[in-house]
Amino acid sequence: MSEKKQKLTEISELGEFGLIDHITKDIKIKHSSTLKGVGDDAAVIDHGKTCSVVTTDLLVEGIHFNLIYMPLKHLGYKAVVVNLSDVYAMNATPKQITVSIAISGKFAVEHVEQIYEGIKLACDTYNVDLIGGDTSSSFTGLAISVTAIGEAKKEEIAYRNTAKPNDIVCVTGNLGSAYMGLQLLEREKEIFSSNPSAQPSLEGYDYILQRQLKPEARKDIIEFFATNKIKPTSMIDISDGLSSEVLHICNKSNVGCKIFQDKIPIDGETSQMAEEFKIEPLIAALNGGEDYELLFTIDMNDLDKVKDHELIHPIGHIADKKHGAVLITTAGQSIPLQAQGWNQMKSK
Ligand code: ADP
Ligand code: MG
Secondary structure (H helix, E strand, O other): OOOOOOOOHHHHHHHHHHHHHHOOOOOOOOOOEEOOOOOOOOOEEOOOOOOEEEEEEEEOOOOOOOOOOOHHHHHHHHHHHHHHHHHHOOOOEEEEEEEEEEEEEOOOOOHHHHHHHHHHHHHHHHHOOOEEEEEEOOOOOOOOEEEEEEEEEEHOOEEEEEEEOOEEEEOOOOOHHHHHHHHHHHHHHHHHHHHOOOOOOOOHEEEEEHHHHHOOOOOOHHHHHHHOOOOEEEEEEEOOOHHHHHHHHHHHHOOOEEEEHHHHOOOOOHHHHHHOOOOOOOHHHOOOOOOOOOEEEEEHHHHHHHHHOOOOEEEEEEOOHHOEEEEEEOOOOOOEEOOOOOOOOOOO
16 A cells, blocks of 8 residues: 555544445446445345345454354344344345355354354244355454345335425334343443353343344334335334434435434333443433334324334424424423444544
Protein backbone atom coordinates (compact mmCIF):
# COMPACT_ATOMS: atom_id res chain seq x y z
CA MET A 1 0.00 0.00 0.00
CA SER A 2 1.37 3.43 -0.85
CA GLU A 3 0.34 5.39 2.20
CA LYS A 4 3.04 8.06 1.90
CA LYS A 5 1.86 11.31 3.47
CA GLN A 6 -1.77 10.61 2.46
CA LYS A 7 -3.95 11.06 5.55
CA LEU A 8 -5.91 7.89 6.16
CA THR A 9 -9.44 7.97 7.54
CA GLU A 10 -10.17 6.01 10.69
CA ILE A 11 -13.05 3.57 10.14
CA SER A 12 -14.46 4.75 13.47
CA GLU A 13 -15.07 8.18 11.88
CA LEU A 14 -17.70 6.60 9.60
CA GLY A 15 -19.10 3.81 11.77
CA GLU A 16 -20.49 0.57 10.33
CA PHE A 17 -23.39 2.10 8.41
CA GLY A 18 -21.29 5.03 7.20
CA LEU A 19 -18.64 2.63 5.92
CA ILE A 20 -21.22 0.50 4.06
CA ASP A 21 -22.69 3.65 2.44
CA HIS A 22 -19.22 4.84 1.52
CA ILE A 23 -18.11 1.63 -0.20
CA THR A 24 -21.41 0.91 -1.96
CA LYS A 25 -22.64 4.36 -3.04
CA ASP A 26 -21.20 4.19 -6.59
CA ILE A 27 -22.40 0.66 -7.39
CA LYS A 28 -24.49 0.65 -10.57
CA ILE A 29 -26.91 -2.21 -11.13
CA LYS A 30 -26.28 -3.92 -14.51
CA HIS A 31 -29.13 -6.42 -14.66
CA SER A 32 -32.85 -5.76 -14.69
CA SER A 33 -33.24 -8.98 -12.68
CA THR A 34 -31.55 -7.24 -9.72
CA LEU A 35 -34.71 -5.76 -8.19
CA LYS A 36 -32.94 -4.69 -4.99
CA GLY A 37 -29.21 -4.49 -4.29
CA VAL A 38 -27.59 -3.10 -1.14
CA GLY A 39 -29.83 -1.40 1.40
CA ASP A 40 -32.42 -3.83 2.69
CA ASP A 41 -32.41 -6.95 4.87
CA ALA A 42 -31.79 -9.01 1.74
CA ALA A 43 -31.17 -8.41 -1.96
CA VAL A 44 -34.01 -9.36 -4.33
CA ILE A 45 -33.55 -11.16 -7.66
CA ASP A 46 -36.39 -11.42 -10.14
CA HIS A 47 -36.76 -14.78 -11.93
CA GLY A 48 -40.06 -14.00 -13.63
CA LYS A 49 -42.59 -16.15 -11.77
CA THR A 50 -40.89 -15.85 -8.39
CA CYS A 51 -38.13 -13.85 -6.77
CA SER A 52 -35.15 -14.99 -4.72
CA VAL A 53 -33.96 -13.02 -1.71
CA VAL A 54 -30.31 -13.35 -0.65
CA THR A 55 -28.66 -12.28 2.60
CA THR A 56 -25.32 -12.85 4.36
CA ASP A 57 -24.19 -12.42 7.95
CA LEU A 58 -20.74 -12.94 9.37
CA LEU A 59 -20.15 -13.91 13.02
CA VAL A 60 -16.63 -13.39 14.37
CA GLU A 61 -15.22 -14.81 17.64
CA GLY A 62 -14.60 -12.09 20.21
CA ILE A 63 -16.84 -9.62 18.34
CA HIS A 64 -20.18 -11.40 17.93
CA PHE A 65 -19.75 -14.32 20.29
CA ASN A 66 -17.63 -15.43 23.22
CA LEU A 67 -16.93 -19.15 23.46
CA ILE A 68 -16.53 -18.92 27.24
CA TYR A 69 -20.31 -19.02 27.53
CA MET A 70 -21.56 -19.73 24.00
CA PRO A 71 -21.92 -23.49 23.43
CA LEU A 72 -20.74 -24.41 19.92
CA LYS A 73 -24.03 -26.09 19.03
CA HIS A 74 -25.93 -22.93 19.93
CA LEU A 75 -23.46 -20.88 17.92
CA GLY A 76 -24.16 -22.95 14.81
CA TYR A 77 -27.90 -22.64 15.38
CA LYS A 78 -27.70 -18.88 15.92
CA ALA A 79 -25.51 -18.30 12.84
CA VAL A 80 -28.31 -19.78 10.72
CA VAL A 81 -31.21 -18.14 12.55
CA VAL A 82 -29.85 -14.57 12.25
CA ASN A 83 -29.79 -15.01 8.47
CA LEU A 84 -33.26 -16.56 8.27
CA SER A 85 -34.52 -13.56 10.24
CA ASP A 86 -33.36 -11.30 7.38
CA VAL A 87 -35.20 -13.52 4.86
CA TYR A 88 -38.43 -13.35 6.90
CA ALA A 89 -37.96 -9.58 7.15
CA MET A 90 -38.51 -9.49 3.36
CA ASN A 91 -41.77 -11.49 3.86
CA ALA A 92 -40.06 -14.39 2.06
CA THR A 93 -39.61 -18.09 2.89
CA PRO A 94 -36.04 -19.33 3.38
CA LYS A 95 -35.14 -22.40 1.30
CA GLN A 96 -31.36 -22.82 1.20
CA ILE A 97 -28.22 -21.77 3.08
CA THR A 98 -24.48 -21.94 2.47
CA VAL A 99 -22.04 -21.96 5.40
CA SER A 100 -18.43 -20.79 5.39
CA ILE A 101 -16.14 -21.29 8.37
CA ALA A 102 -12.62 -20.22 9.28
CA ILE A 103 -11.20 -22.36 12.10
CA SER A 104 -8.11 -21.73 14.24
CA GLY A 105 -5.73 -24.40 15.60
CA LYS A 106 -7.50 -24.66 18.96
CA PHE A 107 -10.49 -26.45 17.41
CA ALA A 108 -10.75 -30.24 16.96
CA VAL A 109 -13.01 -32.16 14.57
CA GLU A 110 -15.44 -32.78 17.45
CA HIS A 111 -15.80 -29.02 17.97
CA VAL A 112 -16.67 -28.44 14.33
CA GLU A 113 -19.14 -31.35 14.59
CA GLN A 114 -20.89 -29.55 17.45
CA ILE A 115 -21.21 -26.35 15.38
CA TYR A 116 -22.74 -28.41 12.57
CA GLU A 117 -25.17 -30.15 14.95
CA GLY A 118 -26.59 -26.69 15.63
CA ILE A 119 -26.56 -25.72 11.96
CA LYS A 120 -28.40 -28.93 10.99
CA LEU A 121 -30.93 -28.51 13.81
CA ALA A 122 -31.74 -25.00 12.55
CA CYS A 123 -32.06 -26.37 9.00
CA ASP A 124 -34.58 -28.97 10.20
CA THR A 125 -36.49 -26.53 12.41
CA TYR A 126 -36.86 -23.96 9.62
CA ASN A 127 -37.09 -26.41 6.72
CA VAL A 128 -34.04 -25.21 4.77
CA ASP A 129 -31.35 -27.11 2.84
CA LEU A 130 -27.64 -26.69 3.50
CA ILE A 131 -26.26 -26.63 -0.04
CA GLY A 132 -22.58 -25.66 0.25
CA GLY A 133 -20.03 -23.31 1.71
CA ASP A 134 -16.30 -22.91 2.19
CA THR A 135 -13.75 -24.01 4.81
CA SER A 136 -10.53 -22.25 5.74
CA SER A 137 -8.03 -22.08 8.56
CA SER A 138 -7.67 -18.92 10.65
CA PHE A 139 -4.87 -17.47 12.79
CA THR A 140 -7.00 -15.65 15.28
CA GLY A 141 -10.21 -17.50 16.02
CA LEU A 142 -13.45 -18.77 14.65
CA ALA A 143 -15.57 -17.02 12.02
CA ILE A 144 -18.83 -18.29 10.55
CA SER A 145 -20.53 -16.72 7.58
CA VAL A 146 -23.94 -17.93 6.46
CA THR A 147 -25.74 -16.94 3.28
CA ALA A 148 -29.47 -17.59 3.16
CA ILE A 149 -31.63 -17.75 0.05
CA GLY A 150 -35.38 -17.38 0.21
CA GLU A 151 -38.33 -17.30 -2.14
CA ALA A 152 -41.35 -15.04 -2.55
CA LYS A 153 -43.69 -13.70 -5.18
CA LYS A 154 -42.69 -10.24 -6.35
CA GLU A 155 -45.82 -8.60 -4.98
CA GLU A 156 -45.38 -10.22 -1.58
CA ILE A 157 -41.93 -8.80 -0.85
CA ALA A 158 -41.80 -6.20 1.93
CA TYR A 159 -39.09 -3.53 1.76
CA ARG A 160 -37.76 -0.96 4.22
CA ASN A 161 -38.54 2.05 2.04
CA THR A 162 -42.30 1.77 1.51
CA ALA A 163 -43.85 2.94 4.80
CA LYS A 164 -46.35 5.82 4.41
CA PRO A 165 -47.86 8.39 6.78
CA ASN A 166 -50.61 7.03 9.04
CA ASP A 167 -49.45 3.41 8.71
CA ILE A 168 -49.43 1.58 12.04
CA VAL A 169 -46.01 0.56 13.39
CA CYS A 170 -45.95 -2.92 14.96
CA VAL A 171 -43.35 -5.13 16.64
CA THR A 172 -43.53 -8.83 17.41
CA GLY A 173 -42.67 -10.62 20.66
CA ASN A 174 -40.74 -8.50 23.12
CA LEU A 175 -37.56 -6.44 23.09
CA GLY A 176 -34.37 -6.07 25.09
CA SER A 177 -34.28 -9.64 26.43
CA ALA A 178 -31.26 -10.88 24.43
CA TYR A 179 -29.32 -7.80 25.52
CA MET A 180 -30.09 -8.44 29.20
CA GLY A 181 -29.14 -12.12 28.70
CA LEU A 182 -25.78 -10.92 27.38
CA GLN A 183 -25.28 -8.60 30.37
CA LEU A 184 -25.94 -11.51 32.73
CA LEU A 185 -23.49 -13.80 30.91
CA GLU A 186 -20.83 -11.07 30.87
CA ARG A 187 -21.28 -10.48 34.61
CA GLU A 188 -20.96 -14.17 35.44
CA LYS A 189 -17.90 -14.43 33.18
CA GLU A 190 -16.18 -11.71 35.22
CA ILE A 191 -17.02 -13.47 38.50
CA PHE A 192 -15.81 -16.80 37.09
CA SER A 193 -12.51 -15.40 35.80
CA SER A 194 -11.69 -13.76 39.14
CA ASN A 195 -12.63 -16.93 41.08
CA PRO A 196 -12.70 -20.09 38.94
CA SER A 197 -14.32 -22.14 41.72
CA ALA A 198 -17.34 -19.81 41.75
CA GLN A 199 -20.47 -21.27 40.19
CA PRO A 200 -22.30 -18.98 37.81
CA SER A 201 -25.70 -17.91 39.17
CA LEU A 202 -27.85 -18.09 36.10
CA GLU A 203 -30.89 -19.66 37.73
CA GLY A 204 -34.29 -18.12 37.13
CA TYR A 205 -33.19 -16.39 33.95
CA ASP A 206 -33.74 -19.16 31.40
CA TYR A 207 -35.75 -16.95 29.08
CA ILE A 208 -33.29 -14.09 28.61
CA LEU A 209 -30.39 -16.57 28.36
CA GLN A 210 -32.20 -18.51 25.67
CA ARG A 211 -32.94 -15.28 23.81
CA GLN A 212 -29.19 -14.53 23.74
CA LEU A 213 -27.80 -18.02 23.20
CA LYS A 214 -30.48 -19.68 21.07
CA PRO A 215 -32.64 -17.06 19.38
CA GLU A 216 -35.44 -17.96 16.99
CA ALA A 217 -36.56 -16.21 13.80
CA ARG A 218 -40.17 -15.17 13.20
CA LYS A 219 -41.29 -17.94 10.79
CA ASP A 220 -44.67 -17.96 12.60
CA ILE A 221 -45.44 -14.33 11.80
CA ILE A 222 -44.66 -14.69 8.09
CA GLU A 223 -46.96 -17.72 7.98
CA PHE A 224 -49.65 -15.71 9.77
CA PHE A 225 -49.34 -12.94 7.13
CA ALA A 226 -49.67 -15.49 4.32
CA THR A 227 -52.68 -17.27 5.85
CA ASN A 228 -54.49 -14.01 6.55
CA LYS A 229 -53.48 -12.26 3.34
CA ILE A 230 -51.70 -9.45 5.16
CA LYS A 231 -49.01 -7.50 3.35
CA PRO A 232 -46.94 -5.21 5.59
CA THR A 233 -46.31 -1.84 3.92
CA SER A 234 -42.69 -2.09 5.13
CA MET A 235 -40.65 -4.47 7.27
CA ILE A 236 -37.21 -4.97 8.86
CA ASP A 237 -35.89 -7.38 11.48
CA ILE A 238 -34.67 -6.04 14.82
CA SER A 239 -31.02 -6.99 15.11
CA ASP A 240 -29.56 -3.64 16.26
CA GLY A 241 -32.23 -2.36 18.69
CA LEU A 242 -35.64 -0.83 18.03
CA SER A 243 -34.38 2.78 17.61
CA SER A 244 -31.91 1.91 14.90
CA GLU A 245 -34.44 -0.18 12.92
CA VAL A 246 -37.27 2.38 13.21
CA LEU A 247 -34.84 4.99 11.87
CA HIS A 248 -33.89 2.70 8.95
CA ILE A 249 -37.56 2.45 7.96
CA CYS A 250 -38.15 6.20 8.43
CA ASN A 251 -35.01 7.30 6.57
CA LYS A 252 -35.48 4.87 3.68
CA SER A 253 -39.20 5.66 3.41
CA ASN A 254 -38.69 9.40 3.82
CA VAL A 255 -41.19 9.65 6.67
CA GLY A 256 -41.26 10.36 10.40
CA CYS A 257 -42.99 8.41 13.18
CA LYS A 258 -44.37 8.50 16.68
CA ILE A 259 -43.53 5.53 18.90
CA PHE A 260 -45.22 5.30 22.31
CA GLN A 261 -43.04 4.17 25.21
CA ASP A 262 -45.91 2.49 27.06
CA LYS A 263 -46.67 0.28 24.02
CA ILE A 264 -43.16 -1.19 23.69
CA PRO A 265 -43.36 -4.86 24.78
CA ILE A 266 -40.80 -5.81 27.45
CA ASP A 267 -40.82 -9.18 29.19
CA GLY A 268 -40.87 -9.39 33.04
CA GLU A 269 -37.53 -11.23 33.25
CA THR A 270 -35.94 -8.53 31.10
CA SER A 271 -37.22 -5.73 33.37
CA GLN A 272 -36.08 -7.61 36.47
CA MET A 273 -32.56 -8.12 35.13
CA ALA A 274 -32.40 -4.50 33.92
CA GLU A 275 -33.34 -3.38 37.42
CA GLU A 276 -30.50 -5.48 38.90
CA PHE A 277 -28.10 -3.79 36.49
CA LYS A 278 -29.63 -0.35 37.12
CA ILE A 279 -30.44 -0.04 33.43
CA GLU A 280 -33.79 1.36 32.27
CA PRO A 281 -35.58 -1.59 30.58
CA LEU A 282 -36.60 0.91 27.88
CA ILE A 283 -32.94 1.51 27.03
CA ALA A 284 -32.39 -2.26 26.59
CA ALA A 285 -35.39 -2.35 24.23
CA LEU A 286 -34.37 0.72 22.22
CA ASN A 287 -30.62 0.17 22.02
CA GLY A 288 -29.95 -3.48 22.92
CA GLY A 289 -29.45 -5.87 20.07
CA GLU A 290 -30.16 -9.34 18.74
CA ASP A 291 -33.89 -9.54 19.42
CA TYR A 292 -34.57 -10.96 15.93
CA GLU A 293 -38.16 -9.79 16.18
CA LEU A 294 -39.91 -8.14 13.24
CA LEU A 295 -40.70 -4.43 13.01
CA PHE A 296 -43.30 -3.69 10.37
CA THR A 297 -45.86 -1.16 9.27
CA ILE A 298 -49.35 -1.90 8.03
CA ASP A 299 -52.09 0.18 6.48
CA MET A 300 -54.50 1.54 9.11
CA ASN A 301 -57.32 -0.47 7.53
CA ASP A 302 -55.45 -3.71 8.26
CA LEU A 303 -55.07 -3.05 11.99
CA ASP A 304 -58.11 -5.22 12.79
CA LYS A 305 -56.42 -8.20 11.11
CA VAL A 306 -53.42 -8.14 13.47
CA LYS A 307 -54.57 -6.53 16.69
CA ASP A 308 -55.74 -9.76 18.35
CA HIS A 309 -52.54 -11.69 17.59
CA GLU A 310 -50.83 -12.23 20.97
CA LEU A 311 -47.35 -11.65 19.50
CA ILE A 312 -48.10 -8.52 17.46
CA HIS A 313 -47.98 -5.18 19.27
CA PRO A 314 -48.91 -1.85 17.66
CA ILE A 315 -46.42 0.67 19.12
CA GLY A 316 -47.10 3.84 17.15
CA HIS A 317 -47.67 5.26 13.70
CA ILE A 318 -45.84 6.70 10.73
CA ALA A 319 -46.02 10.50 10.36
CA ASP A 320 -44.89 13.13 7.95
CA LYS A 321 -41.10 13.52 7.75
CA LYS A 322 -41.25 17.05 9.16
CA HIS A 323 -42.40 15.70 12.55
CA GLY A 324 -39.21 13.61 12.87
CA ALA A 325 -38.92 10.10 14.32
CA VAL A 326 -39.82 10.48 17.97
CA LEU A 327 -40.53 8.51 21.11
CA ILE A 328 -43.47 9.75 23.19
CA THR A 329 -42.60 8.92 26.80
CA THR A 330 -45.11 7.84 29.45
CA ALA A 331 -44.83 11.39 30.81
CA GLY A 332 -45.89 12.73 27.39
CA GLN A 333 -42.49 14.10 26.37
CA SER A 334 -41.41 13.83 22.76
CA ILE A 335 -37.79 12.64 22.33
CA PRO A 336 -36.02 12.15 18.97
CA LEU A 337 -35.07 8.49 18.43
CA GLN A 338 -31.34 7.92 18.12
CA ALA A 339 -29.55 4.99 16.54
CA GLN A 340 -27.02 3.74 19.03
CA GLY A 341 -27.56 0.05 18.55
CA TRP A 342 -24.67 -2.15 17.69
CA ASN A 343 -22.74 0.40 15.73
CA GLN A 344 -19.60 -1.30 17.00
CA MET A 345 -17.25 0.43 14.64
CA LYS A 346 -18.24 3.94 15.59
CA SER A 347 -16.23 5.75 18.26
CA LYS A 348 -17.97 7.17 21.40
P1 ADP B 1 -28.76 -6.45 8.50
O1 ADP B 1 -28.55 -5.82 9.86
O2 ADP B 1 -30.18 -6.54 8.10
O3 ADP B 1 -28.01 -7.76 8.34
P2 ADP B 1 -26.66 -4.77 7.56
O4 ADP B 1 -26.77 -3.56 8.41
O5 ADP B 1 -25.65 -5.81 7.89
O6 ADP B 1 -28.11 -5.44 7.45
O7 ADP B 1 -26.42 -4.34 6.05
C1 ADP B 1 -27.15 -3.30 5.45
C2 ADP B 1 -27.05 -3.44 3.94
O8 ADP B 1 -25.70 -3.27 3.51
C3 ADP B 1 -27.47 -4.80 3.42
O9 ADP B 1 -28.17 -4.58 2.20
C4 ADP B 1 -26.15 -5.51 3.16
O10 ADP B 1 -26.27 -6.47 2.13
C5 ADP B 1 -25.23 -4.37 2.75
N1 ADP B 1 -23.82 -4.61 3.07
C6 ADP B 1 -23.27 -4.79 4.31
N2 ADP B 1 -21.94 -4.95 4.24
C7 ADP B 1 -21.61 -4.87 2.92
C8 ADP B 1 -20.39 -4.97 2.19
N3 ADP B 1 -19.21 -5.17 2.83
N4 ADP B 1 -20.43 -4.83 0.83
C9 ADP B 1 -21.62 -4.65 0.21
N5 ADP B 1 -22.79 -4.54 0.82
C10 ADP B 1 -22.82 -4.66 2.17
MG1 MG C 1 -31.87 -7.24 9.05
